Amino acid sequence: MRLRHKPYAKEKLAEYDQYVVTEALGLKGRWQERFGNENPIHVEIGCGKGQFIINMAKQHPEINFIGIELQTSVIVTALEKQIEEDLPNVQLLQANAADLTEYFEKNKVDRIYLTFSDPWPKNRHEKRRLTYQSFLKVYETILNPEGELHFKTDNQKLFEYSLVSFSHYSAKLKDVYLDLHNSDVTDNVMTEYEEKFSKKGNRIYKAVLTFDSHE
Structure with missing residues (x-):
């Protein structure tokens, strides 16, 4: 499936840094600080447009969710859902699954x-x-x-x-x-x-x- 290019995506991801992690290397071992609590962490690899992780987070406010997605034009749609919902237990990270040991202890x-x-x-x-x-x-x-x-x-x-x-x-x-x-x-x-x-x-x-x- 060909991805639809969204020229505004990078700028929008940078604008909403309260939802999109831009310095993930510095959060290794400190993700609870990002969320402001000690709740369990669930990670979705390939979160796509965000429907799953947003709905999971709405059903489970006691869990911190991190959505991992590599494609800029896809993760920005997940961001748009999060902007609308403003869920405190959702963070998005643009990254490759092979590199996750760099971001998580x-x-x-x-x-x-x-x-x-x-x-x-x-x-x-x-x-x-x-x-x-x-x-x-x-x-x-x-x-x-x-x-x-x-x-x-x-x-x-x-x-x-x-x-x-x-x-x-x-x-x-x-x-x-x-x-x-x-x-x-x-x-x-x-x-x-x-x-x-x-x-x-x-x-x-x-x-x-x-x-x-x-x-």
Whole structure:
């Protein structure tokens, strides 16, 4: 999908620095200071246009949410939602998932969400998939001992690949849903893509996992 260029995006991100973190390296180990509380930290990697993280934050004011997104023209839409809602427990960070250990200290994140990540279907792009082993190492490092990774997708091949990747990495699967919307889950919050794909009849897959080294 071609991204629509938004020439105002960089300027707007810089203007609203109360919502968008511009000096994340200086916040490593000090994220609670940014939020002004000691609440748990949940990170969404690839927050896209922000629907999921904004709705999660509205439902869970007791949790601090950080939305990570690399694309400027995408994260600015999440910012626009946050400007409207003005939620004290949401911060946005434009960054690459591979670099998260530069922004978060070891064991400081309570939960990570991977929601409808790019499947990168070609074999030569395997290392770009957010469930590839190098990314799992990053997640394992920043998650605390009880921390969880929540992964959702409508892409069956990516889901199957990810289950194998989790297994090879010795991650522990807590829950696996092969048809999330027809399961007993009642508190599911949907992303923009999830709404779009589920309306088309696509099955939604979800996995929740921890890491063996944290046991």
